[in-house]
Structure formats: structure tokens, C-alpha cells
Amino acid sequence: MGILSGLLGNAGVVTPEKLAADYGKLLIQGETIEVGFVVIRDTFIFTNKRLILVDIQGLTGSKIDYLSIPYSKITKYSIETAGTFDLDAELKIWVGSDHTPIAKKFNKKVSIYDLQMVLAEHIL
Numbered sequence: 001m002g003i004l005s006g007l008l009g010n011a012g013v014v015t016p017e018k019l020a021a022d023y024g025k026l027l028i029q030g031e032t033i034e035v036g037f038v039v040i041r042d043t044f045i046f047t048n049k050r051l052i053l054v055d056i057q058g059l060t061g062s063k064i065d066y067l068s069i070p071y072s073k074i075t076k077y078s079i080e081t082a083g084t085f086d087l088d089a090e091l092k093i094w095v096g097s098d099h100t101p102i103a104k105k106f107n108k109k110v111s112i113y114d115l116q117m118v119l120a121e122h123i124l
Contacts, residue, residue, distance in 0.1 A: 012037050012110035019045055026052060026066060037115055039106050046118050051093075053102070067102070069095055071122045077101075079116045082108060091115060 014036040020027075023045060027033070036045040041061065043054040051074070053067040073095050080090040089112035092101035106112055 012039060012106075013114070014038050014043070019043075023052070023054065026068075035118055037106075037110050039104070039110050042104060044104075044115065046122065051119070051122070053104075069093070069102075074119075074123045077116070077119055077123075079112045081112060093119075 016033040016035065019033045019036045023033075023043075026045075027047065028049075031047050031049050034046045034048060036043055038044075041056040043052075045052040045054065050071060051069045053065075053069070055065040055067070057063040057065060075094045075096065077091065077093045078101075080092075082089045088105040088107060089110075090103060090105050091112065092103045094101045106115070
């Protein structure tokens with residue numbers, strides 16, 4: 001994907017090599033990491049097969065929740081950009097027939113437009 005190479009210079013974007021070192025054990029045979037985004041303690045990993053959301057929980061970070069979402073199950077998504085006085089942008093992803101979206105907030109280190117572009121390339 002040509003667009004991914006352009007994203008790698010942005011703050012909050014993590015190289016596939018770093019993500020593979022940290023999360024390679026989550027991948028199946030033939031699955032490759034394309035790009036990832038880190039926001040505080042959450043990581044969004046885009047592979048060639050799915051989106052993996054890594055949520056580090058607790059004060060010590062010893063508890064980690066991994067949510068795997070096949071691209072074919074994402075029915076829609078929305079972004080809300082940060083306003084002048086609002087420092088956070090928000091991404092909402094609806095999966096399957098669930099009426100409640102997965103919602104994540106992003107600080108200005110991650111371009112919500114870059115993240116939605118990668119998501120759009122996979123689900124549209």
C-alpha cells in the first residue's frame with residue numbers, strides 16, 4: 001500500500017517492524033502488519049486481514065485486552081475531529097449488528113484523517 005509509506009513519518013505511527021516485535025505472536029500464518037497507531041497506552045494494528053485493538057489496562061499495565069476485528073465485519077465507522085478547544089478526536093467503529101460502536105479518543109499526536117484513510121482502504 002503506497003499510502004502507508006507516507007504515514008510512517010507522522011507522530012503516533014509505529015513501524016510494522018516494531019509492532020511485529022511487540023505483537024507478532026498474535027498473527028496467523030500469512031498475516032502481515034501494515035501499519036499501527038499508538039495513542040497513550042492503546043495501539044491500533046492494521047494487518048492485511050484484520051484490525052487489532054490493544055488496550056493496556058490497570059495502573060501497572062500488566063493486564064492487556066486484545067480485540068480482533070476482521071475488516072469484513074466492520075459495517076461503518078465515523079470520525080469526529082478535534083475542535084479549537086477540544087484536544088481529542090474520536091473514532092467510532094460499528095461491528096456486525098451491534099448498535100453500540102467501539103469508541104476511541106485520540107490526542108493530536110495521531111492524525112485521525114490518516115487513521116480513517118487506512119481503515120477506509122481496508123473496508124470500502
